Amino acid sequence: MTMPDGRIPHGAREITTGQANRVWYIDGPEPYVLKHYSDPARAANEAEALTLLNRYQTPAPRLLGAAPEARPAWTAQTAVHAEPVPASQLLKALAEPLTTIHRIPGPHVGRLAGARHHHRWRDYLHDRLDTYAAAAPDLVRTAAALHHELDTLDDNIQPRLLHHDLQPGHLVRSHTGKPLLLDWELAAFGDPLSDLARLAVRLGLPDPADTLHLAHQPGPAANRRVHLYWRIHLLADAALSTDPVVRHRGRTQLS
Missing domain, CATH: 3.90.1200.10 (Aminoglycoside phosphotransferase (APH), C-terminal lobe)
Structure with missing residues (x-):
């Protein structure tokens, strides 16, 4: 798959449910979820949390990419079908x-x-x-x-x-x-x-x-x-x- 770069690809489906962030589902051979954050600190924190959870082999989405310093700050995570x-x-x-x-x-x-x-x-x-x-x-x-x-x-x-x-x-x-x-x-x-x-x-x-x-x-x-x-x-x-x-x-x- 093409590595996420924070941009919203063609065909992305918005699945935003909260007030602070915007979220999209991107279909493909390996579907993923793209999150844009209003607060860069939250992007950095979620990226660190997912990295830690994956290190401990705890069931959680896998982090595919993150840029808390970008505008907007973003993370990309594997999609969870649940x-x-x-x-x-x-x-x-x-x-x-x-x-x-x-x-x-x-x-x-x-x-x-x-x-x-x-x-x-x-x-x-x-x-x-x-x-x-x-x-x-x-x-x-x-x-x-x-x-x-x-x-x-x-x-x-x-x-x-x-x-x-x-x-x-x-x-x-x-x-x-x-x-x-x-x-x-x-x-x-x-x-x-x-x-x-x-x-x-x-x-x-x-x-x-x-x-x-x-x-x-x-x-x-x-x-x-x-x-x-x-x-x-x-x-x-x-x-x-x-x-x-x-x-x-x-x-x-x-x-």
Whole structure:
């Protein structure tokens, strides 16, 4: 096949579903997916995540090319012929892929590429809280309370790979029955419980502890951490989401 160069070839079919990127399916002897990103850091991060997943032989699309420095930034990935797992089956179907990716260790905390690296998980979360407070000054007191609670937690977290955008549509099942996670542009190294908390936000669960059966070591400490991370993810939605419905839901649940 001709190696992708970021340009949209003749006959490409647009399959964009989100707000941040544009995505095309390119047919051929080896079909692939071309993504154009509004944020170059996300392109760099997804390229790094796919490279890591392929290195660990984890089921994931194969990276065919990437140019985060291009305008627009882009990646090309092998096409995955699979069906999305229904939201009603998501909590059960995620067990296998999450066990696999949460075993992959990280050399630092934070995004894999395109963003600042941190030595400690707590430092990364403090930095995120500062970002949310700056974007939504009326939520500064909420952010301050989360800062304070964060300082009371045990920070002995060994960073592991996180998908960090778990939601319906990002988990698919291939024709072999194997579950596969897509869309790795927000991947990070950190506490796997943060993945479960974000999943609870995306599924609209009233209690994030409903995801703890997916945790490697559930227990009282895990319960406390997943609730804290859940509120941090709600604050992220309340402060940064471009979807007014998501932003309103985040503010409502926080209050």
